[in-house]
Amino acid sequence: MATEKLYYQNQYIRSFTASLQKSDKDEQGRFYVVLDQTAFYPTGGGQPHDTGMINGVNVVDVEEVDGEIRHYIEKPIEAQKEFLCEINWERRFDHMQQHSGQHILSAAFDHLFSYKTVSFHLGKEICTIDIETTNLSEDEALQAEKLANSIIQENRPIEAKWVRENELENYSLRKELSVLDNIRLVIIPDFDYNGCGGTHPKATGEVSAVKILHWEKQKKNIRVYFVCGNRVIQQLHEKHKVIQSLMTILSAPQEKLEETANRVLQNTKELEKIIDDLKMKFLDHEANQLINGAQEFNNQKLVKIIFTNRSMAELQQLGKTIAANTDNIIALLLNEQNNKIQLVCSRSKDVNINMNNVIKQVLPLINGKGGGSDSVAQGGGERTISPEELMNELCKEISGNE
Template sequence: MGSLQGIYQQDPYLLQYRSLVTGSVSENGRNGIFLENTIFYPEGGGQPADSGTLVCARRSYEVLHVEERADGIVHWLAGTAAPEIGTTVFMAVDVARRRDHMQQHHGQHILSAILEQKHGWQTIGFHLGEETVTIDLTTRDIAPELLREVEEEVNHIVMENLPVKVENYRREELPESLLQKIPGDEEEIRLVIIPGIDENACCGTHPRSTGEVGPVKIVKTEKVRGNLRLHFICGSRTIRWMGQTAITLRNLEQAIGATGSEALSRLEKREAELKKLHKERKELLLLKYRWEAEQQESCAAMIGSLSVLVQHFAEADMEMLRGIAAVWCEKPGRLAVLAGGCGPSYDVVMAKGQAVSAAVNTLAVDIWPLLKGKGGGSPDIVQGKASELPLNEVKKRLAEALV
């Protein structure tokens, strides 16, 4: 029924078949077999491999991956067992995975054709991923309204249900414009053709008509190495995405208490209010931290010319400790070791102001063992966690280090 590599290309709808095991291979703890003929598509051209099962002598073997090599196509199997050479196996391709790959790959052909023919943006990269399909385009940006036009045109071609043809040509039979995209060592060229829309050299599995691609949705774009990467989905993936998007939208509308444009308006208003509250909170917290720092003036100890504050704030978290330390160290010649929380784990911040020559991260090397903790930072500020708070011992160690 065709050459070794021809079955899945000649008839991608043939999903069950019998063949003879002709060889085996073991590498890095994996076992694989070669078959006389195969309906499994091997990974290549940006399209992932098929998966499925092999059945031999009432035993089933899971096909995890399929790889094309110079000596044939390897079917990598789960586990350590494999059918013996010379036996016949019954192949069954994972139908849902094959259909998904056909939808995504052919959707890419249509999308790339529109982008190049109408706008001059060539596809220089293609990857069929588990979540989305991506193509890399020779442009840095595409306006959102233009992307919507492209998406609409692609879906129009899908809904026209145009026939998809697969034809083989000798290299000398093809025009130079098409040969520019084909490696020079390929003499037999397989073209996937949508009449009047696209002619593309491709080894992948494709449907009989564009309608089988199903709805196409451009999800997002991102800039990658000076080009634009476009994420999209087709067919069943789009339908699932639409269902999940509808659920998310309904949940958002319920949380906001409005629908449609009114929900968006309320959300924008709440966002503006939240930003205002965040700004006011930062201003109030600064006043709070400044007040707390002022209350500690009498608690600080003079070590040489430095004013050193070693204090525990039971109600403080890391944010509050950093805030108090920052205010305390605004004045030169000040150093702080502050702890927060009620245990058994405590937040710790060590910081210094100007005119303190000792580096805090160097001082911390001797302090962390006393606290039975650890952390990291810079010469100006260190933070971390502690399990004990022997603050008097900390004061003594600082006095020894700073004198």
């Protein structure tokens, strides 16, 4: 016997009693029960499933599978004559608000600009619609939002009606139907006629409000992010907290936040440039000191040094600067950090050694990867040997490449 769908008879039912038809496990080992009647809405038509309790056991999912409505529960329920069922009303009503708000917003874009909704998603926190256009202006979004909220404020009725295929010509449907039997229309008179199997409030006023948050390109369409009902209040609360925090951090009133933030960002960019310039001067100075302290090695000058916790970017810049600032010189720079070893090897133009070949000969010793050009190469790997041992191996390779 098919389960009687109470959610279509009265979408406001919060609790009900039912008899057990079936208790089983699915292929994944999830326990479920099938009831003779239910107000739990199963996932479908773009609307998420209800949750709640059956005889005090949590209902974590509801699906319609092969014609039966399965209530997935945390643990098995003892068989008895009657089950007491309770809907998580806050979740259900949120879904009703979001789903109806989606209908209204999609219809608004259709009425104003003929932008069809090609898909929608009712997310846990934010909802989206993909509308059939390659561009959406600020003014268009505001117009659609304004029209949607005016329909909500008018508190128009929302009707659900089962119709036959031959009756469809009496309705101006917003989009083509995906089924031609068991057709259920959700109607906002003189505004939206749409095939839908979801739950909706009895009037648009219960949606409370629609707020578009932002939008972005999604392939050939535009994805519009929005919230409805109580989620609008939640978004306002969260954004107000952020604004209050920024007002304190920036010591500026709300109306001056953008101006103040831009000024802080500009000052930060200028300070970052000064820091970068000072770093470069410091590295130049450090490179000159290393050049002055270079040792003689096979008729060449050799800079070899082991650092701790230096960045690879600094090592690379040091290696390049040393090679560029003097002739007949080789630089072997190692860095030890978090049980890893990094290395940079460079040479001046007049030294006839391929640094890429040198570094690739020693990288296997540390299970490393890297590479570069014949004049400068870099890499890194595990600390399987000490940095001092790796430095000795590099010196051997340089000697063998001459």
